[in-house]
Amino acid sequence: MAFRREKFVPRGGPSGGDGGHGGSVVLVGSEGLNTLYHLRFRSMYSADRGRHGEGSNRTGRSGKDLRIQVPVGTQVFDIETDRMLGEILTADDELVVAAGSMGGRGNARFATPTQRAPRHSEPGRAGEELRIRLELKLLADVGIVGLPNAGKSTFVSTVSAARPKVADYPFTTLIPHLGVVAESRDVEPFVIADLPGLIEGAATGSGLGHRFLKHVERCRTLLHLVDLSDPSNDAEADVATIERELIAFDPQLLDRKRLIVGTKLDAADDERRLQLKRVAQDRGLRYREISSATGVGLDGLLHEVRQSLVEGTFS
Numbered sequence: 269m270a271f272r273r274e275k276f277v278p279r280g281g282p283s284g285g286d287g288g289h290g291g292s293v294v295l296v297g298s299e300g301l302n303t304l305y306h307l308r309f310r311s312m313y314s315a316d317r318g319r320h321g322e323g324s325n326r327t328g329r330s331g332k333d334l335r336i337q338v339p340v341g342t343q344v345f346d347i348e349t350d351r352m353l354g355e356i357l358t359a360d361d362e363l364v365v366a367a368g369s370m371g372g373r374g375n376a377r378f379a380t381p382t383q384r385a386p387r388h389s390e391p392g393r394a395g396e397e398l399r400i401r402l403e404l405k406l407l408a409d410v411g412i413v414g415l416p417n418a419g420k421s422t423f424v425s426t427v428s429a430a431r432p433k434v435a436d437y438p439f440t441t442l443i444p445h446l447g448v449v450a451e452s453r454d455v456e457p458f459v460i461a462d463l464p465g466l467i468e469g470a471a472t473g474s475g476l477g478h479r480f481l482k483h484v485e486r487c488r489t490l491l492h493l494v495d496l497s498d499p500s501n502d503a504e505a506d507v508a509t510i511e512r513e514l515i516a517f518d519p520q521l522l523d524r525k526r527l528i529v530g531t532k533l534d535a536a537d538d539e540r541r542l543q544l545k546r547v548a549q550d551r552g553l554r555y556r557e558i559s560s561a562t563g564v565g566l567d568g569l570l571h572e573v574r575q576s577l578v579e580g581t582f583s
Contacts, residue, residue, distance in 0.1 A: 269375040269389045270323035282386055284321055284374030288328035290395045291315030292368040294335050297361040301339040304404050315366075318392065321374040328371060339404055341486060347399040369395035408461035409577055411487030413510055418493040419531035422560040424462040427570060449570060458577055461487060485518060489525045489576055494544055496536035496557065503543035507551075525576050526553055529569065533559035 272280025293315050316331030343355040344365055354363045372392035379386055412420045427449050449458050463484065484490065494506055507528065514521040528548040530541060541557065548555035556572070558565035 269387060271385070272324070279384075281384060282375040282379050283323050283325050284376050284389055285323070285326040285328065286374050286377070287321045287371035287392045288318030288330040289371045290318045290369030290392075291331035291333040292364050292395075293366040294333050295338050295342065295344065295356060295363045295365055296335050297340045297342070297356040297359045298337040299340060299359045301337060303339065304342070304402055307336070307338075307402065315368055315395075318369060318371050321371070321389075325374070325376050330371070331368060333368070338402065341405045343403045343405065345401045345403065347401050353400070365400055366396040366398050369393055405486045408487050409458040410460040410489045410491055410573055411484050412460060412462050412491050412493060413484065413514070414493035415495070415506055415509065418495045419560055420462050420493050423493065423531065423558070424460055426560040426563070427566060428460060458574060460491075484514065484521055487524070489527070489573060490521075491527050491529050491573070493529050493531050495532055496530040496540050496544065497532040499537040499540050503540055504547050507544075507547050527569075527573070527576075528553050528555045530555070530557040531560065533557045533564055534562050 270282070270284040272283040274280060293313055313334055313336060315334035318331050319328035321328045338356055340356055340359060340361075344353045344363060345351065346353055353365060356363060370393040372390040375386045375389045377390070378388065412424060414420055449460060492507065492510060494503060511522060528544065528551075530536065530544050536557070545555050554572070556565060556569050558569055560566070
């Protein structure tokens with residue numbers, strides 16, 4: 269609320285300007301991110317507030333929006349109601365999660381022929397305040413699933429530029445990794461996701477895989493990798509373990525296009541190769557064998573995967 273008070277200007281009248289609008293908190297999709305780790309150590313985000321209106325009919329400056337980059341595939345939930353507010357599905361997608369305040373009107377707005385000196389103004393509307401939870405479901409064309417140490421990370425690092433940790437012990441992969449299979453292998457580019465190994469009971473919280481089963485939901489095709497070099501375990505049991513966990517998490521996951529892939533062909537056990545081939549045949553699934561170390565079978569596998577993404581099925 270303000271009045272114009274100048275020499276030689278009698279009865280200058282009201283001159284209070286409007287308040288500025290507050291900024292909004294906006295989530296923006298970014299292809300350069302694949303985790304939410306950069307948001308982990310800060311618990312509160314707020315946009316700029318709007319400035320007060322001033323005399324001489326000067327409107328207050330509006331606050332800037334706070335734009336937070338998140339990876340593509342991020343889902344946003346209201347913590348209080350557990351309702352999903354939206355999701356970021358493509359780069360540059362924007363989702364306003366907390367709208368900014370609306371600036372109030374100054375007393376100059378209320379001047380009328382019968383009320384030339386209003387002594388009241390309108391307070392601004394408060395901005396939104398919300399507690400949210402972010403969940404990431406990676407967007408990939410192909411998801412790699414299998415028991416720990418099945419050769420998933422080696423395969424991904426061989427066919428793409430992704431560099432997940434590779435070692436000769438289980439659970440070397442602690443976070444999902446995305447890789448792009450480029451055109452250099454006679455196939456169109458597509459995105460693959462290396463997901464941490466699953467074990468018995470993963471869907472109910474055992475091991476590490478239960479944290480990442482949700483990423484499988486976004487994959488169009490599944491490559492089920494099985495180690496051919498370990499004769500001590502039954503191939504049927506190994507495949508059935510992964511299938512049970514997929515069903516326990518979401519029964520529709522087994523309806524996805526799926527290919528059984530025997531890995532470590534360079535050190536394969538012949539009996540286990542025959543077992544795994546029969547397992548795939550019994551399920552009506554295509555079967556291939558590869559060696560990420562020597563490159564045997566990789567070109568054929570990648571070409572078949574690309575064809576399945578185009579045609580909708582393995583041939």
